[in-house]
Amino acid sequence: MSLRRFRLTILTLAAGVVGIAQAQQAPADNLNLRYANGIVAIAEDKIITVDDVRREIGPLIGELQKQARNEQEFNEKLEGLQNEVIQNLIDRVLIVKEFYKDEKRRVPASYIDNQLAETIITQFEGDRSKYLAYLRSRGISQKEYRREIEEDMIYNFMRQQQAKSGSTVSPVRIEDYYNENKERFFQEDSVHLRLIQINRTPEDTDDTLRAKADAVIAEMDGGATFPDVARKYSNDPRKSRGGDWGWQRRPDLRKEFSDVIFELKKGERSKPLITAEGAFIFYAEDRKYAGNMPIDDVRPDIERALVQQGSRRATERWLEKLRRNAYVKHF
Known part of the structure; x- marks a missing residue:
C-alpha cells in the first residue's frame, strides 16, 4: 500500500469516531468547539480523539480552577494545557514507534503484569470489578488496556534515557556558571x-x-x-x-x-x-x-540546575528529530 493510500485509510478510520464523540455529552471545556468531528490529531497510524485529551486533562482541571483568577484566565490556561496534552499524546506515539525500531527491544511480560497489578491496587482500590467497569466505560478490552500500560512504560523509559544523556556536567561548566551568575549567589x-x-x-x-x-x-x-x-x-x-x-x-x-x-x-x-x-x-x-557564597557551598545547587537544563535540552532535541521524521496531522 502506498503512503498516500495508507493516509487516506487512516482518515477514513478516523471518521468513524465522529458519531461516538457527538453522542457523548461534552464536559465544561471547549474541545468539541475546537474539534467538531471529535478528532484531535493523527500521529502515524494512531487516531487521537477528544476523549483521549479529556482523559488526560480531567484530573488537572481542579488545580487549574484554583490557579485562575477569572473565567478568561481559566480558558486561556485550559487551552494551553490542552495543547500541551495533545503534543504529549503525539510524542507518546512517536516514542513508542522509536522504541520498536530495534526489533530486539521488548518489554518483558512480567513487567507489564506487575504494573497492571499495581494499577488495579492504586487506581481501582484492588477491586477487579471496578477495573472491568472502567474498561467497559471506555469501550476497550483488557488486551487493549494492557497495551496502554506497555506503551506508558516505554514512554517513561525512553524519556528517562534521553534525560540521562544530558545529565553530565563538568566541573569547568559549574565554575563558568558560578562566575557568570555571581549576583544570584549573593547572601545577606x-x-x-x-x-x-x-x-x-x-x-x-x-x-x-x-x-x-x-x-x-x-x-x-x-x-x-x-x-x-x-x-x-x-x-x-x-x-x-x-x-x-x-x-x-x-x-x-x-x-x-x-x-x-x-x-x-x-x-x-x-x-x-x-x-x-x-x-x-x-x-x-x-x-x-554578606557577600557571594563560596562556590563549594553552591556547587550541588548549580550542578542540579545544569543537569536539569541539559536533560530538558537533550530531550527536546530528540523529540524535535522524531517529530520532523513522523507523519502527524492536526485537526
Missing part, C-alpha cells in the same frame, strides 16, 4: 539564631529579671547546652526546639535585637537583654556574612 548577613526568653511578671524589676537570666547563664557555664537550657527555662514558643529560630536576616528582627545578635560570632552567646517583655539571651549557632 544572617545568623542561625537560638534564644531563651524569660517573661516579665508584674512583680519583676529589671534587676530581678537580670538575676533570673544570670542564673540561666550560670547553668550553661556549668556545662549545660543552650538548647537543653532553652527547653527547660524559656517561655519562647520554640522552646521545644531548643529555642531554634533558624536563619534570620537583620531586617527580619527588631533593631534592639539585631544590634545585639549581629555582634555575635559563630558559637557565641549574648549577655541578657532586658526589655519591656522580659529578658532575652541569644546564641549564634552559625553565621553567614
